[in-house]
Amino acid sequence: MGKSKIYSKIIYTENPRQELIPLIKQYGKDKIFLVTEENVDRLWGNDFSELTEKESIKKVIIPSGEENKKIDSVTKIWEFLSKNGADRKSLLINLGGGMLTDLAGFAASTFKRGIDFLNIPTTLLSQVDASVGGKTGINFNGLKNEIGVFKEPVAVIIYTGFLKTLDKENFLSGFAEMIKHGLIHSPAHLLELQRFDINNIEYNNLKDIIQHSVEVKQFFVNSDPTEQNIRKALNFGHTIGHSFESLAMEQKRPVMHGYAVAWGMIAELYLSVKKCGYSIDNSNKISSWLHSIYGKFIINGVDFERLFELMLHDKKNESGRINFTLLSDTGKIEINQNCTREMVFEALDIFRNLS
Ligand SMILES: NC(=O)c1ccc[n+]([C@@H]2O[C@H](COP(=O)([O-])OP(=O)(O)OC[C@H]3O[C@@H](n4cnc5c(N)ncnc54)[C@H](O)[C@@H]3O)[C@@H](O)[C@H]2O)c1
Numbered sequence: 001m002g003k004s005k006i007y008s009k010i011i012y013t014e015n016p017r018q019e020l021i022p023l024i025k026q027y028g029k030d031k032i033f034l035v036t037e038e039n040v041d042r043l044w045g046n047d048f049s050e051l052t053e054k055e056s057i058k059k060v061i062i063p064s065g066e067e068n069k070k071i072d073s074v075t076k077i078w079e080f081l082s083k084n085g086a087d088r089k090s091l092l093i094n095l096g097g098g099m100l101t102d103l104a105g106f107a108a109s110t111f112k113r114g115i116d117f118l119n120i121p122t123t124l125l126s127q128v129d130a131s132v133g134g135k136t137g138i139n140f141n142g143l144k145n146e147i148g149v150f151k152e153p154v155a156v157i158i159y160t161g162f163l164k165t166l167d168k169e170n171f172l173s174g175f176a177e178m179i180k181h182g183l184i185h186s187p188a189h190l191l192e193l194q195r196f197d198i199n200n201i202e203y204n205n206l207k208d209i210i211q212h213s214v215e216v217k218q219f220f221v222n223s224d225p226t227e228q229n230i231r232k233a234l235n236f237g238h239t240i241g242h243s244f245e246s247l248a249m250e251q252k253r254p255v256m257h258g259y260a261v262a263w264g265m266i267a268e269l270y271l272s273v274k275k276c277g278y279s280i281d282n283s284n285k286i287s288s289w290l291h292s293i294y295g296k297f298i299i300n301g302v303d304f305e306r307l308f309e310l311m312l313h314d315k316k317n318e319s320g321r322i323n324f325t326l327l328s329d330t331g332k333i334e335i336n337q338n339c340t341r342e343m344v345f346e347a348l349d350i351f352r353n354l355s
């Protein structure tokens with residue numbers, strides 16, 4: 001991938017409506033559309049109604065929740081665009097969390113072979129992760145993100161005020177991805193997160209740390225847009241994390257993605273110590289901190305085999321060995337680290353016995 005690709009513009013603002021005005025100017029009247037989901041519409045829809053009326057922007061609302069990140073919802077958006085005369089020069093504004101920006105980004109990228117879209121992420125996870133990096137898609141046949149395309153939004157508007165209505169679990173879920181960003185690329189970012197009081201969130205102080213986190217994601221995305229090599233850094237904590245997430249689903253006790261990633265990072269920090277010489281003191285400190293925020297996922301020895309199987313089935317693995325992204329130091333990644341079954345079981349055992 002050449003460096004000539006143009007990446008989306010990321011705007012940090014106190015007034016998302018104001019920022020939209022110059023961005024939508026280049027699109028014709030009746031060619032701008034908005035898609036959101038029920039919860040976000042209920043909480044934030046009114047904030048946009050004056051603008052949508054004035055600019056005659058038509059709106060479609062999708063039901064909330066991950067279970068709606070599916071083809072039926074894409075069809076609903078396509079039908080809405082089609083019925084309302086959208087053409088190749090139209091713009092779709094996506095207002096919502098990661099479920100909505102993934103789904104609507106995919107609908108826009110495929111409608112008439114792709115129309116422009118703009119993301120206004122409303123959850124912490126979508127601000128620091130999902131809405132940046134050009135991955136769009138839906139779940140299919142029970143598989144997560146099975147269908148999708150890489151396509152960058154024309155812009156991403158980040159307004160931390162949206163997070164005031166977000167519940168603590170969803171906040172912490174996004175916070176885990178920020179911690180990952182600190183661990184894989186920036187000791188300074190990690191430190192500011194450690195200093196951030198999650199029990200007394202200062203929304204005004206969030207803008208800078210969110211920006212630092214987005215910058216880490218952008219660094220990896222810009223260096224390797226289609227995940228051939230170093231973008232894999234963003235998978236830190238995710239190999240074991242995804243296996244926890246899937247097991248939790250199988251055992252009908254689903255967990256939030258960020259929580260699973262936080263637990264996965266604890267186990268993968270252990271592997272980093274064993275395999276890449278990461279400092280054991282740092283690993284212990286960070287693991288206790290993660291444990292104090294995210295608690296732990298209860299597993300027993302019987303689950304290890306299934307967790308290992310789930311890791312093996314992860315699409316990132318080659319020839320029966322598990323391929324991890326690990327750390328040799330905070331901010332120093334080591335990609336394509338093969339770990340043996342024995343080592344993985346050891347990490348799971350350490351995780352299981354955390355107290
Ligand atoms: N494209 C990528 O690179 C990428 C990266 C990470 C995650 N994702 C995807 O993102 C999705 C998860 O994102 P998410 O955690 O934002 O989920 P989500 O969009 O489902 O939002 C979580 C919950 O918060 C609600 N919500 C949204 N904004 C709110 C607000 N301001 N106040 C109160 N409630 C609000 C939603 O209605 C929902 O109930 C998954 O589908 C995942 O696959 C994509």
Ligand SMILES: [Zn+2]
Nearest residue numbers: 177238257261
């Ligand atoms: Zn993640």
